[in-house]
Amino acid sequence: MKKFKPPYYGAAYYPEDWPMEQIKEDIKLMKKTGMNCMRIGEFAWNSMEPREGEYNFGWLHKVVDLLGENGIATIMGTPTCTPPAWLYERYPEIVVVDWHGDKRQHGARRHACPNSPVYREHCARIVEAMAKEFGNDENVIGWQIDNELYPPVERGCFCNVCVRKFQNVLRDKYGTVKRLNKAWCNNLWSQAYDSFSQIYPPRPDNWHHPSLIMLWLNFISDSYIDFCAHQAKILHKYVVQPVGTDMMPFLGVAYEPIHQHLDIVQYNHYHQMNNLWEAAFWYDYLRPIKNVPFWNTETATCWNGSTTANGYKEKGFCRANSWLPFAFGGEANLYWLWREHWTGQELMHSGVISSCGRPLYVFDEVLEISAGLKRAANFLNNTMPEKSAIALHVSSKAKFLFEAQPIVNGFVYPGFIIDKIYKPLLENHLRMDCIDPALNMDGYKVILSPFLPDLNEAGLKDRIIKWVKKGGIWLVGPFTDIRDENGAKFTHAPYGNFEEWLQVTCKYQIPAPDGGFEITWNDGTVEKSSLWCDVLQANKECEVLARYSEGPIKGFAAIVQRRIGKGRIILCGTLLSGRSLVSLLTTICKEKEITRAADASPNVLVMPRTGRGGEGMVVVEVFNKNGYLSLERAARNILDGKIYKGQITINPYSVYVFKFENH
Numbered sequence: 001m002k003k004f005k006p007p008y009y010g011a012a013y014y015p016e017d018w019p020m021e022q023i024k025e026d027i028k029l030m031k032k033t034g035m036n037c038m039r040i041g042e043f044a045w046n047s048m049e050p051r052e053g054e055y056n057f058g059w060l061h062k063v064v065d066l067l068g069e070n071g072i073a074t075i076m077g078t079p080t081c082t083p084p085a086w087l088y089e090r091y092p093e094i095v096v097v098d099w100h101g102d103k104r105q106h107g108a109r110r111h112a113c114p115n116s117p118v119y120r121e122h123c124a125r126i127v128e129a130m131a132k133e134f135g136n137d138e139n140v141i142g143w144q145i146d147n148e149l150y151p152p153v154e155r156g157c158f159c160n161v162c163v164r165k166f167q168n169v170l171r172d173k174y175g176t177v178k179r180l181n182k183a184w185c186n187n188l189w190s191q192a193y194d195s196f197s198q199i200y201p202p203r204p205d206n207w208h209h210p211s212l213i214m215l216w217l218n219f220i221s222d223s224y225i226d227f228c229a230h231q232a233k234i235l236h237k238y239v240v241q242p243v244g245t246d247m248m249p250f251l252g253v254a255y256e257p258i259h260q261h262l263d264i265v266q267y268n269h270y271h272q273m274n275n276l277w278e279a280a281f282w283y284d285y286l287r288p289i290k291n292v293p294f295w296n297t298e299t300a301t302c303w304n305g306s307t308t309a310n311g312y313k314e315k316g317f318c319r320a321n322s323w324l325p326f327a328f329g330g331e332a333n334l335y336w337l338w339r340e341h342w343t344g345q346e347l348m349h350s351g352v353i354s355s356c357g358r359p360l361y362v363f364d365e366v367l368e369i370s371a372g373l374k375r376a377a378n379f380l381n382n383t384m385p386e387k388s389a390i391a392l393h394v395s396s397k398a399k400f401l402f403e404a405q406p407i408v409n410g411f412v413y414p415g416f417i418i419d420k421i422y423k424p425l426l427e428n429h430l431r432m433d434c435i436d437p438a439l440n441m442d443g444y445k446v447i448l449s450p451f452l453p454d455l456n457e458a459g460l461k462d463r464i465i466k467w468v469k470k471g472g473i474w475l476v477g478p479f480t481d482i483r484d485e486n487g488a489k490f491t492h493a494p495y496g497n498f499e500e501w502l503q504v505t506c507k508y509q510i511p512a513p514d515g516g517f518e519i520t521w522n523d524g525t526v527e528k529s530s531l532w533c534d535v536l537q538a539n540k541e542c543e544v545l546a547r548y549s550e551g552p553i554k555g556f557a558a559i560v561q562r563r564i565g566k567g568r569i570i571l572c573g574t575l576l577s578g579r580s581l582v583s584l585l586t587t588i589c590k591e592k593e594i595t596r597a598a599d600a601s602p603n604v605l606v607m608p609r610t611g612r613g614g615e616g617m618v619v620v621e622v623f624n625k626n627g628y629l630s631l632e633r634a635a636r637n638i639l640d641g642k643i644y645k646g647q648i649t650i651n652p653y654s655v656y657v658f659k660f661e662n663h
Contacts, residue, residue: 013038031070036072037334078126078235094116148246150252169219202216211488246268268336270311279324284434289436296333327619372655446588446592467567508534517548533573603621614660
């Protein structure tokens with residue numbers, strides 16, 4: 001039987017900063033607070049290895065043992081984000097070189113090159129030593145590799161090691177420089193290369209070929225994926241606990257491939273009051289990656305900051321923010337950090353208690369959350385969020401392509417897919433999983449793939465057509481199927497496949513003017529196009545759902561569909577309004593017998609859950625205003641023990657854990 005059980009609730013803790021007597025007092029207060037998990041070790045390399053090859057884990061064992069004796073589990077972090085001064089001084093070649101040619105200095109973090117063989121060797125040694133020490137420690141429930149893997153400087157490291165490795169990646173991909181020149185059409189502007197050694201990383205102050213930029217961004221992502229995999233391989237040799245790495249909500253490093261080497265998804269975020277709802281998108285994206293409960297490894301109790309504090313949070317925010325990961329399929333929520341730093345970096349970031357040990361103004365919420373998690377533990381541990389029948393494709397590779405060529409001024413891939421696609425569906429309780437193109441599509445009845453330029457990603461093209469023929473409904477566009485793997489346009493048609501699949505011709509492609517062109521749906525509903533206009537001419541087998549009704553493209557199709565096998569493809573030549581997207585998807589859901597997650601106001605997030613623990617839902621208000629929820633069945637709120645039914649008022653930032661009554 002496991003010594004510790006979820007839900008895990010705690011914080012990051014840095015015992016290397018405090019004397020042992022203070023640590024003992026901290027642990028007593030952690031226990032009183034009801035916390036049962038701490039993350040430690042992630043920045044403590046110098047304390048573990050004060051001199052090269054000379055290890056000191058005694059202090060760390062004492063802390064882990066003390067935590068365990070008080071019912072508090074440890075998540076152990078490998079400290080490779082912050083190499084010690086002796087390593088920097090003795091091996092200066094390990095540091096990141098920015099695009100100016102300047103080397104990073106000691107004293108920051110994430111300043112070592114992920115591709116440096118010297119740095120990899122030293123990382124391997126400290127990780128192996130830690131794994132041997134704590135790989136079977138019953139007080140350690142998991143491992144965190146490094147900390148927030150991402151490029152620390154614009155466009156990543158430009159050192160000689162990275163340059164040579166990138167050139168070799170291109171050589172492996174294209175075989176010959178002649179093939180690369182052809183794929184990129186490098187005779188334009190006399191950009192043709194005579195050898196791979198002439199190809200250098202794209203500086204952000206130069207107008208570079210978009211294929212070069214896209215592939216470089218992919219290379220930087222792959223570099224951190226390989227850096228993480230290198231540590232994961234060592235850990236898996238020695239440890240019995242699950243291994244992960246704490247990611248950030250940027251898509252700067254590709255989520256799906258990095259987790260091929262990991263056991264659990266870990267995630268850090270610092271959403272504010274005005275965008276707390278966005279956390280739901282990331283949880284819906286994290287949940288399907290491994291199909292196991294994820295860990296929210298970092299968030300703030302209230303404000304965040306480094307040398308300046310920012311983002312004051314009103315009372316109740318901590319409650320709503322802390323319950324969201326548990327609602328959406330997580331089994332851990334940890335704050336950064338337990339005790340605020342007393343000096344050094346990030347001095348102004350909030351914690352659970354201040355640097356002098358005094359509770360912050362949200363401490364009563366921390367206690368309330370702790371008590372609520374204990375009451376709801378059985379239900380949370382024995383249920384999971386119901387798998388949605390709807391999926392939304394989200395792609396890091398698409399993000400890299402659009403970063404290299406945004407296509408339209410103001411288009412930013414993550415922002416548009418979250419704000420324009422996810423949010424209106426979320427607010428109308430059309431629950432969805434957000435999935436990488438590489439993930440399995442079985443069980444989904446409807447898939448949305450907006451802004452997915454390369455359908456060859458992860459072999460999606462062949463897999464999804466088979467899925468459609470079996471009865472799936474695929475809603476695509478705009479900016480879908482418009483580029484090949486090199487980021488180049490197709491020369492036979494504007495789309496790679498859609499003209500053939502849908503029996504449609506794309507006559508023109510026009511950036512939408514300010515205010516858009518008017519489009520009229522078959523039912524007479526009128527709206528404006530936005531972002532982009534693919535001007536479509538449907539053949540006999542293709543049904544028109546909406547037409548442009550003004551301007552030079554009047555009469556041409558804007559939205560079309562065609563049945564293929566038992567399913568169909570719906571192609572959107574323009575970005576639909578939130579209202580039209582919801583209306584279209586509601587019609588599709590009715591056909592597919594997919595019901596909304598709840599009858600509730602847009603500001604109330606509802607996650608149905610089911611399993612051995614029964615049926616129910618977790619409800620969280622995220623806009624700091626009153627809302628409502630209608631319950632057709634009687635349900636007991638586990639947090640207050642009361643029975644609810646019918647329409648109820650949901651107060652600002654309130655949380656309910658409902659379990660439906662059997663009778």
